[in-house]
Amino acid sequence: MTDDAYLFLADGAPGSGWQAMPVSLTGGLECLQTPAVRAWLDAHQTDAASPALHVVPPEETGMIPEGAERLPVPLTEEELERVRRAAATDQVAAVEKELLSYRDSEEGRDALLHKALAAGLPAHRIVELSGVDPAALPTAPRS
Template sequence: MADDALLFVLPERHPLLGAALSAVGGLECAESPAVLGWLHAHGLPASSERVRIVPAGAAVLVPEEAERLPVPLGEEETLRVEHACAPRSVTDMESELLSFRDTTQDWQSLVHRALTAGIPAPRMTAPPHAVPAAWGGRPSRVPGPVIRGRCSRTGRRGPAAAG
């Protein structure tokens, strides 16, 4: 076993990264005195959404201000962590973007997940009610939760492509 993953405490109001430790399933390291002590020191249960895990190769994604703990994993555990951290397909993300076209709630997190899934920033635009009046109160090419063009899975058009 080597340090095959990195546990970290996601800072407040930061887009979700990696996978929640609780979503990966039982990892042997999660019951170790080192991990239990680390969680206790941060006042967080292992089931907290803020306790995240990424494969060692994805450590560059972890925010600099996040508290980190390298952990060893077995081969099967490493595969589970990698699978849990893998981005969803682009078509799934496009569908989610389309469903968010009438809201601004948590759109920064959604945009981050879309970019991670491989949707290019120029395909996204902010919803009209999220664009400041100084910008004319209409969609612009700033990142936002609405997909431009057609969704490759559903064929639905985003508002920027309609008309």
Template sequence: MTDDAYLFLVDEPTETPGVPPSAVGALACMETPAVRAWLNAQHASEASPRLRLAPPEHTGAIPEEAERLPVPLTDEELSRLRHRTAPEALAEVEAELLAYRDCAHGRDEMLARALAAGLPPHRVAELTGEDMAVVRAAARR
């Protein structure tokens, strides 16, 4: 397995691994000279229905004869790509985990601010649903 995602071209865009790059959103790699030159050499554009993008763990499923180019993705871009290529049931769970990550970001700082403002630890635990041990640990930070 490689650490790179791959752009690749297929003859028949149905039933192929990966997704159209546009399905992942803006990708910095699409503006690089290497990708632009590769697309130009392949007589393809970013909008081509033949153009696909696969995450590193799916590169083994790329057809052997497919023209391909390794592309670096940021962690966020790779996360979006993996989300788009996951089976629907997994994609739903991933979306929930991403929402949890977003709402839990800064949790300890928020707990510490609430305690510093004078809310008693038991009330902070009650309002947040956090365990008292978590609330007490935030007080020590």
């Protein structure tokens, strides 16, 4: 895993790999105004509004299609959260919201942790959102 998020250009062909969040749907990202990113976009004859320009958080960089043009970019914590939420499925986004509100309550902890695992959230993300000790996570999701 890397500490940088990545911008990458998707060719748009069906079956070309995982579909990340188009940058145009994430709101403004500060990195888009940097000379390095502007030069990279110019070199690829595209701009930040292009539907081919995608962004992935650090934990998802392994999902960038093979051979895609890519550029590591730093994101602020707020931008990173926006990217993660924008790319999440409705089910994952709902569970993440519950995990964030869980920080203030212990009620229903085990059920919520099982729900998060069953929704496909990675353990590190559950720990980050809920604040639970990694050792407190159940070993297998319940149906």
